[in-house]
Structures are given as C-alpha cells and as structure tokens.
Amino acid sequence: MSPDPSPVRLHVVTGKGGTGKTTVAGALALALAADGRHVLLVETEGRQGIAQLFDTPPLPYEERRVAVTRGGGEVKALAIDVEEALLEYLDMFYNLRRAGRALRKMGAIDFATAIAPGLRDVLITGKIKEAVTRRHDGRPVYDAVVVDAPPTGRITRFLGVTGEMSQLARSGPIKTQSDGVMAVLRSPRTAVHLVTLLEDMPVQETADAIADLTKADLPVGSVIVNMATEPILPVDDLARAAEGRLTGPDLALALAAAHLSGSDVLGEALAAEVTEHARRWTGQDALRDEVEALGRPTVELPLLAGPIDLGCLFELAGRLEEHLRTEVEERTGA
Template sequence: MSPDSSPVRLHVVTGKGGTGKTTVAAALALALASDGRTVLLVETEGRQGVAQLFDTPPLPYEERRVAVTRGGGEVKALAIDVEEALLDYLDMFYNLRRAGRALRKMGAIDFATSIAPGLRDVLITGKVKEAVTRRHDGRPVYDAVVVDAPPTGRITRFLNVTNEMGQLARSGPIKTQSDGVMAVLRSPQTAVHLVTLLEDMPVQETADAIDELTKAELPVGSVIVNMATEPVLPVEELTRAAEGRLTGADLAPALAAAHLTGGPELAQALVAEVTEHARRWAGQDALRDEVEALGRPTIELPLLTGPMDLGSLFELAARLEDHLRTEVAAA
C-alpha cells in the first residue's frame, strides 16, 4: 500500500477486551511502515502493551523507534502520559508550562483528570491530532499514525468527547482545538478499525460500535477477525460430525491401520473431540456471515501458536499489508 494511494493517515484500532487489539494495532503499524515509510504507534491506556510486544523497556512520554521494516521504514511508539499531554496543552495555547509543572507538584493535574475523565480523552485525542498534522519542511512527519484505542464499549465517546467539549466553548483556544481535532477525526484521512473474534459477544459489540460510530459521523474502516482457526477436516466431514453422524465404528479402521491401541473407547473419545470441533467451526462460520453482513471490508488473521514475538507480528503484518493493497486496488 502506498500512502499516496489512500487518503487514510490516521488508523484507530478498537475491539472488545481480549480480542487482541493491541497486537493488531502493532502489526498494522508494521504493515504501514513497509517500503521506507515512517509510522507512529500511539498507546492510550497506559498498560505498556506496545513495549511488551516489541520487547523494549517501558515507553516514556516521547516518540521512540521500536522496529525497522522493509526498505528502511520504521515504527516509532508513544505511550501518552496524560499529565505531560496537559502540560503540552497549557504551553501550546497559554504559554503556561511552568505554571502547569507547579500544579503537577501540588497534585492538581492528577486530581483534575480523575474527577473529569473526559478531560483525559480530550488531551489524548488532541495529542493524536497533533501527530497526524505535524509537518517538517512542508511534508507530514509521519506517513501514518496508528492508535491503540480504548475498547469498543467506549470508543465513540473517546473520539467524540472533544466535539462535546467544543459545544460547551463558544470561542477561544478550547473551541479552536476542539474543532481542529474533530475536523481530522471526521475526515477521509481517518478510519476506525474494529477487531473481533468469531464469538457472539465480540461480534455483537462490533456491530453496536459500528452503529454508534456511524451516528456520530465517525468514519468506520475495516473489521479485523483476529485469531481465526482453520478446520482440521474437509467441509463434508465437518458437516457430518456437526450433525452427530460420525461414530466410533467410522474411525476404527483408521485407528487399526495406525496401530493405535485403545479400541472402541479411544474411537468414541476421538468422535467426541471431532464433534466438538465441528460444532464450534459451524458456529464460527455462522458468525462469519454476521460479520460479512456488517458491510465493511473484512480480513481474517490466523491464530498463531506460541508466544507473540516480533516475528509473529511481522507475519500478521504481511497479511494486513496484502489486505491494504486489495482495498486500495478496489477503491
């Protein structure tokens, strides 16, 4: 995918807890950074999940390189610290960084962000907007920005809270900043991607989030089905097993040919395992239809065995890169 081929430069990744959205966000950043591009990966929830994935020390509040990609591309990562983001805001609009540091020593900043959690989201989205629009020598500093965002249950409020803040302020820096953030978030250069599993709750939360994002006029991108498994039997055999038509007698000849002991007991145990697998696969297949009915571009990422390391991230990134190329070609 060439950055010139797609207007999207801000990729917001969300998903129900446990779907692997941080892993997908990291893999997407690697995919976008291929062929010499520079991508910023932003972590918003303070869990240092990005640092763990890239096997680096905890990230400070500064943009640090965490990976190099094909063609000399690079991924930088930033873990947003809300207090530092507020200091940036006070300095940028009011020239009050020194006063802000005094407030932090008094604990006032932590108090303010605790009693007004919406303020945290305003500061985070403001920092993201600044990274997207930052320029050097007339061109963007980053070819793309990927945000490991809050889960689907609060993604719309997270992205739309600045709009609500702007409605309260009729003029001044807060109004200007709010309008600027929403102009980026609602523009064609933003896409909100939703990560799901082929399970009932994640798929339902994905559908609900798409409805909420659409009503808030926030641009929905792709649905990414993570940790998808492959069937271990041909479709015909899976259907037969799911319908309960597989018996121990069907497996007995193969077990005997393999010189496996255990007799009918082993055969029946294997039948139970195969039937469970087949019914689980049938359920997943039905959920695939529900995901397709959402009407968004969809990609499946495989369930990888073993720990998630940098090699695994690059494997997922290759799948995402192919998907991005296909989307651009179809546009």
C-alpha cells in the first residue's frame, strides 16, 4: 500500500440538489480505495442512491462491499437506518437495546424523530464518527470514510446539531458522545467537499455554504465542478459566435462545398446552434472565475454521455485521484 500523507479520513460530500453529489461521492470513494485501501461510503438520506449507483440490491443497515479497486482495495457501503442507529446508541451507552425495540414497536422512535428532527442528524453523525474512529488490532478499520451528505442548504445544520446537543447536556454519556463527534468533525481529519455546476444558483449556494461552514468552524475541503463541458470551437471563433457575428451565409459556402442540399437553411440552423453553445460556454467560463475566487482547491469532472455506470464512476475516480495526488504533493512539497 502506498503511503498517504493526507490527514483527512472523513470526506463529507455535499452540493445543491441536481449537481450529482451522490455520483461524486461514489467516485471519490473509488479514488480513495485505490492501491489497496479500505473505504466506507455512507448514505444519510435513505434514498438508496448508492445502491442504484453501483447497481446493487437495496442496502440494509450493515456494511457491504460494492466495489473492488486497484491493488485489492475495496469500497463498502452503508445506508444508515435511523431506528437501528438509535437502538445501537441505546445499547452502547445505556444497555437498553431490548427497551429500544419495545419503543420501536410502540412507534415511539418515529414519534421522537418527528418532533425532534435534530435527533435524526445526531444519530447519523454519531454513527459516522464511530466508523471513522473504529479500530481493529490497533489500526483503523477504514482508511477513509466518504459521506453522501444532505444538500448545501442543510449541511451546516446537519454537521453542527450535535454541538448544540453537547451544550444542552452538561454531563453523562450524551455529553461525552456529542463532544467526541464534534471533535472529529472540526478536526483536520475531516473535509467538507462541495459539488457544483457552472450555473448561477449552484455556484451561489456553494459560496453561501462555504461561508456558513467557515463560521461554524467546520473544515472546508475542495470545490468539485461536476458535468463540465468542453468547447467545440477555438477561443476566437467562440468569442465571435457569442457576440452574434456568425451567420448562416458564413456557413452556407462551406456546406455547399460539402455538397449538402439546403445549405442556406442548414447554415442558419447551425449558426443558431453554435451561437447558443458559445454563449452558454462564455457564461460558464465567467462562473469559473467565481469558483476560483472562493479560494478552495478545485477540480472539474467532465460531462459523460449516457447513464452513469461503474465504468463512468472509475473514469471520474481517475480525475479525482489525480486531484488528491496533486493536493498531497503541494502539502508535502514533493
């Protein structure tokens, strides 16, 4: 196994809905598992998105292998079930698993999480912390834990609610557990990565989330620009098209030379298509400057044609692996 000088072992992936954060979380888990490492990929929202992504049956509340990587590495996945997490918590700290099962039969657990939504996040982050700190024979069970977390609008509350619980409980197991969770989440072992698209709303939500996370003393990692497109024209031609200076007659001569019938009509249609592409690209390029101004390490992932399958995930993982390697080299001065 090649050494990894990075101190980060908990990678929290968030992003505005529709930016592909689950896909990015899956690809990041594959990248981190390369060269024989063991990674846990955690789902927090109960959508079974990870199972769909890796084309596996719905995940139960147990850690199951979903992929094998280069060098014998592996990715295991866990879909956190709030009821089971609460039973586990009651058993771990109060030896009350049997009582907890009785509460579940009575519907008390559903009632408690409904009237106190923050309790759900406390249980989830507690389970994540347990996975990060779990050891066997003196070594961490997982080299990294990747979390497919709630979207940017809720991420700071999700990660910070346990700190609020710690302030309410002055002593006892709840206080100890809450302090332990926040110690991990606010440490150099954690990085919150933000997935965005080169569109106005996702970029703005990313900027707002970075500000909120920083204010809450939660460590911000990289900005991952997902589904980035490449220009299909040289820069000068793009600028000309974006300014509306490419017309149908400009293209008609070339189309006629290619012996295409209806070159005048086709030229107008192609000119309109190219102009739209150029203006969209110009707008995206301007947003790149806004992303760069956020001051965080940034990586772009390409827009892939067709549905995302395991091959696509490994392609994205390769891009993320290069990004991780560059970050380590910059950190160590290699």
